[in-house]
Amino acid sequence: MRRNFSNVGALTILSFLILNFALAEIPHLIQYQGKATDKAGSPATGDHTIEFRLYDHVSSGSRVWSETHTAVPIYNGLFFVLLGGVTPLDLAFKKPYWLSLEIDSDGEFTPRQLWSSSKLGESEEY
Numbered sequence: 001m002r003r004n005f006s007n008v009g010a011l012t013i014l015s016f017l018i019l020n021f022a023l024a025e026i027p028h029l030i031q032y033q034g035k036a037t038d039k040a041g042s043p044a045t046g047d048h049t050i051e052f053r054l055y056d057h058v059s060s061g062s063r064v065w066s067e068t069h070t071a072v073p074i075y076n077g078l079f080f081v082l083l084g085g086v087t088p089l090d091l092a093f094k095k096p097y098w099l100s101l102e103i104d105s106d107g108e109f110t111p112r113q114l115w116s117s118s119k120l121g122e123s124e125e126y
Contacts (some may be wrong), residue, residue, distance in 0.1 A: 029084040035077045036103055043077025048104050052083055056099045
C-alpha cells in the first residue's frame with residue numbers, strides 16, 4: 001500500500017509540472033534598442049516620446065498594432081524600450097510585419113523595418 005501511495009504522489013507531482021509547462025505562454029514583450037539622431041546627424045539626448053507601429057505591408061497596408069512610450073531616456077542617441085509593455089503585443093507572428101516609429105510627433109521614420117519570427121521563403125510576397 002505504501003508503494004502505491006509513493007507512485008501516486010510522484011505521478012501527481014509529475015502531472016502538475018507537465019501541466020504548468022503546457023500552460024506557460026511565451027512572453028509578449030520584445031526588447032528594442034535604437035539610435036536616434038537629429039536631422040543633422042547629431043545624437044539625440046534627453047527624454048522623448050516615441051510611438052511604435054506595426055503594419056502588415058512594407059509601405060502601405062493597415063496598422064495592426066501601436067504603442068506610445070513617454071519620457072524615454074535617450075543618451076548619446078541610444079534608447080531602449082520593451083515593446084508590448086504598454087499595449088499588449090497579441091500578434092501571431094505567422095506572417096511578416098513592418099515596424100515604424102515616430103519621435104516627438106516629428107513624422108514617421110522610413111523605411112519601415114521588417115519583423116518576422118522566421119525566415120521568409122523566396123516565394124513569399126512582402
